[in-house]
Amino acid sequence: MGKKQKYDSKEAGLAVSLIMGKYFLKAEDLHYGYWTEDMELDISNMVKAQTKYSEQLISHIPEGVKTILDVGGGAGMTTKRLLEKGYKVDCLTPSPDLAAAARKNIGRDSDVFETKFEDLKTDKKYDLILFSESFQYVPTRYSIPKSLKILNKNGYILISDFFKTGAPGQKSALSGGHTLSKFLEFIENFPLELIKDVDITDFTAPNMDIVNGFIIQVAQPMWNIIFKYFDMNYPKGFKVLKKIYRKKIEKTEKKFFAGRLNGEQFKIHKTYRIMLYKGP
Ligand SMILES: C[S@@+](CC[C@H](N)C(=O)[O-])C[C@H]1O[C@@H](n2cnc3c(N)ncnc32)[C@H](O)[C@@H]1O
Known part of the structure; x- marks a missing residue:
């Protein structure tokens, strides 16, 4: 195959x-x-x-x-x-x-x-x-x-x-x-x-400031709400999923939410x- x-x-x-x-x-x-x-x-x-x-x-x-x-x-x-x-x-x-x-x-x-x-x-x-x-x-x-x-x-x-x-x-x-x-x-x-x-x-470079604005004002709050929703409504299953994908989650948060995606950078x-x- x-x-x-x-x-x-x-x-x-x-x-x-x-x-x-x-x-x-x-x-x-x-x-x-x-x-x-x-x-x-x-x-x-x-x-x-x-x-x-x-x-x-x-x-x-x-x-x-x-x-x-x-x-x-x-x-x-x-x-x-x-x-x-x-x-x-x-x-x-x-x-x-x-x-x-x-x-x-x-x-x-x-x-x-x-x-x-x-x-x-x-x-x-x-x-x-x-x-x-x-x-x-x-x-x-x-x-x-x-x-x-x-x-x-x-x-x-x-x-x-x-x-x-x-x-x-x-x-x-x-x-x-x-x-x-x-x-x-x-x-x-x-x-x-x-x-x-x-x-x-x-x-x-200003394009990255637009991207940064989107991340801070839209993507990050949405990410937090989704996590909160699953944490509160499906605590056991979500805990397991978070454990499995811990490294990927950490990498994503570090890359996108650390404020390093901007025009200056x-x-x-x-x-x-x-x-x-x-x-x-
Ligand atoms: C950022 S887009 C740019 C699109 C367009 N040139 C523009 O200016 O709006 C990158 C483009 O490169 C193409 N691409 C990715 N890998 C490629 C490859 N190995 N050979 C040719 N094109 C590739 C993507 O499919 C996409 O069409």
């Missing part, structure tokens, strides 16, 4: 984010917002901030680019925007939930590849390979060689994502991102010219970059 496939926790997290975004914000973007000084830091401005992020990203696409592969395209919203701007775009995501959403959001003229980028099999080639907050999900030893394989002559790789700074001291509560210095060392081995490197950390441990590379 074949091994039972597990549901990856990051993919599950993205699918939940999509459901929440659709319900609360009427939006399906799965990337950070770009917060400028004139914007009040409030969840009601999230969609505006995400739109600003998309505008920023798209403004870095060089002239002459016609075909794009949106790697880790989520629910296809960036693909959709690029199509509206006249580019020919395909979208890729390994998540069946996100691929289904992407198929709904973009027309039939685009391919939606439902696969990990490293497993992609295609004869197609593109002028630009786009990683919008998806670069961190693919090991660089696969993402760079694979991109070069499907890139047209003098094509581009556009990476917009956060990296780990490798700051010393306490380990970050924020997961995700390749270590920047290791990535820069690695990419030296490839015939790629760095054309642009824009640091947008200060504009994206993001700026210490992460650096959000838009990087444009030109291929041979």
